[in-house]
Amino acid sequence: MTAELPPDTHAETPVKYETMNVRAIRGLEARTRTKWEADGWEFVSQEQGTLRTELTFRRPKRPVPWKPLAVIGGVLVVAAIIIVVNVALAAGRDAAEPAASDAPSEVAAAEPEPTDEAEETPEPSAAPESVVLTAANNADLAALLTGPQDGPTVEAFASKYAGQTIEFDGSIGAMNTHEGYSTRYDILVPVGDYSETQSSGGPNFQFRDVNITSDLNLIGDVPNTIGVGTNLHIVARVGAYEPNSTLFLLEPVTTQVR
Known part of the structure; x- marks a missing residue:
């Protein structure tokens, strides 16, 4: 066996x-x-x-340490699995919230793109036409009322502020009938209180072809008569300036005896 x-x-x-x-x-x-x-x-x-x-x-030869290498390899595999799972979860959240991701894009698309073209800056106007210009709120008018009777500064003011309303104290320096009419007058209105010897400065303002009752638009305590030497508070619209006669025409808005 x-x-x-x-x-x-x-x-x-x-x-x-x-x-x-x-x-x-x-x-x-x-x-x-x-x-x-x-x-x-x-x-x-x-x-x-x-x-x-x-x-x-x-x-x-030293033996290869297979056991530690196997442990390290296992750790790497687990880490890779965790990364893949996290990426998948993140992708799922992004797909579940399309509205939140789309909204900023729509807002951004609505914003205008900047351009290299220089934007035109509008030139400031002399002043809104609804504002009554006074020596206190308008430096040009303050300079006009104390400046020369004629010249470039007067012409420039008339051109710049044509049709706008100014307010100042003046007086009746001269008063003549207009072209022979008995009730219509050409009234010279110098700046400041009436004086036969001194001038307060400023141009030779004139109310041309006006009726005392209907055109001067008198307000306040209206006397029975007015004439040369009467001091006035004047609100009027800027008219034309005549260089040859050095007269600066005004259209009365309101006139008040001072």
């Missing part, structure tokens, strides 16, 4: 070596051999040359 022997589980695995060649100066071979043997290398052989000797050493 025979019996089959079990396989030898303790058979040794062949040892694999790694080799190394070291060159040493002749006469120093023993020192070199001792050094490398102390580091775990096994001397195999040596081959002498003219000046140097080549020594061959070997040592068993």
